[in-house]
Amino acid sequence: MPTPTGPTPTGFTKPPVVVTVTGAAGTIGYAALFRVAAGAMLGRDQPVVLRLLELPGAISAAEGIAMELDDCALPQLAAVEIFDDPRAAFDGVNQVLLIGAKPRSKGMERADLLSANASIFATQGAALNEVAAPDVRVTVVGNPANTNAAIAARHAPDIPRERFSALTRLDHNRAIAQLSHRAGVPVTEISGVTIWGNHSATQYPDIFHARAGETTGAELARDREWLVDDFIPTVAQRGSAIIAARGASSAASAANGTIDHVQTWALGTPGDSWTSAAIVSPGAYGVPEGLVCSFPVRSDGTDWQIVEGLEINEFSRARIDASVAELEAEIAAVDALATR
Numbered sequence: 001m002p003t004p005t006g007p008t009p010t011g012f013t014k015p016p017v018v019v020t021v022t023g024a025a026g027t028i029g030y031a032a033l034f035r036v037a038a039g040a041m042l043g044r045d046q047p048v049v050l051r052l053l054e055l056p057g058a059i060s061a062a063e064g065i066a067m068e069l070d071d072c073a074l075p076q077l078a079a080v081e082i083f084d085d086p087r088a089a090f091d092g093v094n095q096v097l098l099i100g101a102k103p104r105s106k107g108m109e110r111a112d113l114l115s116a117n118a119s120i121f122a123t124q125g126a127a128l129n130e131v132a133a134p135d136v137r138v139t140v141v142g143n144p145a146n147t148n149a150a151i152a153a154r155h156a157p158d159i160p161r162e163r164f165s166a167l168t169r170l171d172h173n174r175a176i177a178q179l180s181h182r183a184g185v186p187v188t189e190i191s192g193v194t195i196w197g198n199h200s201a202t203q204y205p206d207i208f209h210a211r212a213g214e215t216t217g218a219e220l221a222r223d224r225e226w227l228v229d230d231f232i233p234t235v236a237q238r239g240s241a242i243i244a245a246r247g248a249s250s251a252a253s254a255a256n257g258t259i260d261h262v263q264t265w266a267l268g269t270p271g272d273s274w275t276s277a278a279i280v281s282p283g284a285y286g287v288p289e290g291l292v293c294s295f296p297v298r299s300d301g302t303d304w305q306i307v308e309g310l311e312i313n314e315f316s317r318a319r320i321d322a323s324v325a326e327l328e329a330e331i332a333a334v335d336a337l338a339t340r
């Protein structure tokens with residue numbers, strides 16, 4: 001049963017967007033909800049109804065968060081509702097953040113979470129298929145994010161698969177930050193970075209089309225020792241470094257990446273810049289059709305479009321292929337789980 005915190009106020013200039021956040025009482029959920037409610041994701045003039053989906057044991061924590069949201073007196077927060085049933089939480093939903101899942105701990109790879117988390121995304125995909133709004137958009141954050149998005153999309157055959165995407169914006173932001181340090185220019189002067197492949201240690205942060213102020217990424221990439229031994233592993237293994245340092249997986253930066261991802265999807269990419277998101281491959285850049293793979297993308301405010309025509313050199317091709325091979329292995333593992 002939903003637990004509204006109070007009647008929905010009237011008088012908004014736009015109809016509210018219904019946003020459901022799963023794992024709302026978890027660390028990423030807690031870091032994301034207040035910013036979503038304050039308009040960082042969909043705009044400061046866009047009213048939102050927030051639906052918090054949690055496991056029964058975390059409903060009390062979700063109720064505490066709802067009280068805190070209330071206490072912010074945010075002008076565009078139309079209502080907060082709490083659920084432990086996905087079908088009810090997704091009824092008529094426009095934007096879904098699928099965050100709720102088990103995080104990895106020290107020594108695990110994200111793929112180790114596959115069997116623990118696959119059933120969550122199967123159940124939630126099926127529930128979305130039944131009750132979500134016709135314009136629903138689904139962002140998968142829970143790991144392994146690419147394959148969980150593929151699972152959710154497979155269980156929602158009536159929702160166009162382009163409506164499912166998985167988060168690699170955190171990796172994209174990490175790559176921008178590292179490049180900014182290397183080139184000594186502000187992050188606002190970095191463009192043309194791409195994360196290819198899986199949100200895992202095999203991901204390939206590609207700078208061959210990037211710019212860092214007056215310097216091109218191709219020039220920076222001439223220092224192969226830095227590229228291979230420093231930049232790529234620092235970005236690709238940042239999640240592990242944070243777990244080692246913090247004793248828990250990235251939360252505030254993951255929430256920030258999630259908000260950036262949905263903001264770009266829903267409001268569009270500014271200018272001719274691009275970002276990275278994991279979307280269902282239409283067969284672009286040699287990535288087999290149907291895999292949820294990270295690509296260079298833009299959004300027109302409705303759908304993602306893959307940036308076409310980038311030249312892929314031999315160095316990049318080998319790394320993209322390696323990450324794609326891992327995605328294929330994850331899907332094969334899901335198929336094996338389903339037949340057990």
Ligand SMILES: NC(=O)C1=CN([C@@H]2O[C@H](COP(=O)(O)OP(=O)(O)OC[C@H]3O[C@@H](n4cnc5c(N)ncnc54)[C@H](O)[C@@H]3O)[C@@H](O)[C@H]2O)C=CC1
Nearest residue numbers: 023025026027028054055100101102103141142143167254
């Ligand atoms: N794609 C990305 O860039 C990133 C993904 N992650 C992943 O995000 C996920 C969540 O991370 P945290 O918030 O740190 O974990 P957490 O353990 O703090 O919170 C997870 C929450 O999900 C809830 N939950 C579990 N199963 C659920 C279900 N079936 N329905 C609704 N809620 C459910 C739990 O009760 C818990 O409150 C993890 O899988 C983590 O690995 C984390 C960082 C970055």
Ligand SMILES: O=C([O-])CC(=O)C(=O)O
Nearest residue numbers: 104143238239240249250
């Ligand atoms: O590394 C993890 O398990 C959490 C995560 O996905 C990230 O920080 O990129």
